Amino acid sequence: MEYIARTVPVVLLLIAMAVTAYQSQTRALQEEGSSAQDTAQTDTVSFAKDVLPIIQKECLPCHAAENFNRSELSLDSYELLMRGGRHGDAVLPGKADESPLVQKLRPDPPFGDRMPLDMRKKKGRKPGVKPLTEEEIELIATWIAQGARDN
Ligand code: HEC
Secondary structure, eight states, X not given: OHHHHHHHHHHHHHHHHHHHHHHHHHHHHHHHHHHHHHHHHHOOOOIXXXXXXXXXXXXXXXXXXXXXXXXXXXXXXXXXXXXXXXXXXXXXXXXXXXXXXXXXTSSSOSSSOOSSEEGGGTTTSOOEEOOOOHHHHHHHHHHHHTTOXXX
């Protein structure tokens, strides 16, 4: 009897310690999870810093407002991009997969050729295509999915 009276408190104490340890561990894991979520949310694609440099390098040779282009799409600035081209809006904010700007960068666009056309391969025949990298296309798609803001 005396043995049990001495053991029970010790066992209870051990259980209490185990429960406390378990709780603090789950709390730490939860905090870890929510901070990972925070970084994913703040990973905003910037038009000026991320999207425009790609456009300037790969698209402006043909899509500058001062040059004639039968697509009628000028890509010099956010305002001109959002004005769209011959087929209407190039960017549908929030709908990357339905935006011609993204569709034209992926294989088999719904109209015309895949962009960017490669001028060097032109030489009188059908122009070739020099695709952007998967990362560049996804960056532009993410910018549109995030609302296509002038950020
Ligand atoms: C060598 C010239 C050339 C380059 C470089 C080029 N384009 Fe084009 N683009 C054209 C021509 C020509 C058309 C019209 C024919 C067609 O739709 O295939 C066009 C059409 C488009 C259209 C369809 C607009 C509409 O409403 O009809 C989009 C969107 C587009 N280009 C986006 C881009 C993007 C984005 C880039 C850069 C990554 C790019 N283009 C680079 C020549 C070019």
